Amino acid sequence: MKHRVPEIGVALAALAIGAWPAAVQAQAWPARPLRIVVPFAPGGSTDIVARALGARASEGLGQTVTIENRAGAGGNIGAEAAARAAPDGYTLFMGHVGTLAINPALYRKLPYDPIRDFAPITLAIASPLMLVVHPSLPAKGLKDVLALARSRPGQLTYSSAGSGSASHLAGALLDSLGKVDVLHVPYKGTGPATMAVVGGEVSMMFSGQGTSWPLVNSGKLRAIAHTGSKPIPNAPKLASMNESLAGYEVINWHGVLAPAGTAGEIIRRLHAEFVKALGSPEVRSRLTEDGFQVVGNTPDEFARFIASEKDKWAKVIAGAKIPQE
Ligand code: MLT
Numbered sequence: 001m002k003h004r005v006p007e008i009g010v011a012l013a014a015l016a017i018g019a020w021p022a023a024v025q026a027q028a029w030p031a032r033p034l035r036i037v038v039p040f041a042p043g044g045s046t047d048i049v050a051r052a053l054g055a056r057a058s059e060g061l062g063q064t065v066t067i068e069n070r071a072g073a074g075g076n077i078g079a080e081a082a083a084r085a086a087p088d089g090y091t092l093f094m095g096h097v098g099t100l101a102i103n104p105a106l107y108r109k110l111p112y113d114p115i116r117d118f119a120p121i122t123l124a125i126a127s128p129l130m131l132v133v134h135p136s137l138p139a140k141g142l143k144d145v146l147a148l149a150r151s152r153p154g155q156l157t158y159s160s161a162g163s164g165s166a167s168h169l170a171g172a173l174l175d176s177l178g179k180v181d182v183l184h185v186p187y188k189g190t191g192p193a194t195m196a197v198v199g200g201e202v203s204m205m206f207s208g209q210g211t212s213w214p215l216v217n218s219g220k221l222r223a224i225a226h227t228g229s230k231p232i233p234n235a236p237k238l239a240s241m242n243e244s245l246a247g248y249e250v251i252n253w254h255g256v257l258a259p260a261g262t263a264g265e266i267i268r269r270l271h272a273e274f275v276k277a278l279g280s281p282e283v284r285s286r287l288t289e290d291g292f293q294v295v296g297n298t299p300d301e302f303a304r305f306i307a308s309e310k311d312k313w314a315k316v317i318a319g320a321k322i323p324q325e
Helices: 008-016 022-028 045-061 073-084 097-106 142-151 166-178 190-198 209-217 264-279 281-289 299-319
Strands: 034-038 065-069 091-096 118-128 130-133 157-160 183-186 204-207 222-226 251-259
Touching: 034 045, 034 073, 045 065, 045 091, 045 118, 045 190, 045 209, 045 251, 045 264, 045 281, 073 091, 073 097, 073 251, 091 097, 091 118, 097 166, 097 251, 097 299, 118 264, 118 299, 130 142, 130 190, 130 209, 142 222, 157 166, 157 190, 166 183, 166 204, 166 299, 190 204, 190 209, 204 209, 209 222, 251 264, 251 299, 264 281
Parallel strands: 034 065, 034 091, 157 183, 157 204
Antiparallel strands: 091 251, 118 251, 130 204, 130 222
């Protein structure tokens, strides 16, 4: 039976050893739908990954998993909402390199603590971004983009998913390592930011492959380079940014977390269900087609990964002198 109500004897024993209500709560869980807070607008990597995983995990959990888009402030609004939610296993967070590793160094004041406020469940995916431009921009490769930016200082623009998002840092690194001045225009997610390039509101963006690749194939965008260090499977001939800009690398990663204080038993079950979802052939092929590398690891490994990424980005932001928000 899925929704077991604890027997009175079990409940009293739990009370006697001081484990109430976590043990009882964990036994009855999940008794209603779960939600994953996505801190960006629909259409970007965070949303794509959360929807694919949520739909598959809901089968194993026997409950609907809904997606709640709480966009704004580079993901900080959604991250804060998830951090402050009741740690009862019904609110999850789709965290990523921006909210968990970049924003602590980029924002003077962060309304949550990426380490203290969350219980990691699993790293889900990692993927390089893709620099895409409006097809009218006279640039075929990164060298053309850099030359154009130098000849028109302060005139070219890049959109991002918000200040502190992976797409923002990718642009800030282009400015810093390329010694150019392409202006940042933040949106509330990769979805609207990519459409801003298609509509000609901005010149370029470092977009998620799942969002931008179909638009490149239909001729609405032109791909210039990717931000990884080895060829990407969907476009093996596409140049890497670091071929023209030494030291350039931005890997956008995403993972599932719960608010800190969520019962260990619930975390273990969520971990099992999300890792199963990541391993399912249809989720795997969907995510791989969208240019994501499927990962999956243990809560401890994910916690160590977040801590090391946070250190890495603090150094990158300080070294590249990226201004704080
Ligand atoms: C980012 O650029 O940080 C994210 O991919 C944003 C998003 O998922 O929309």
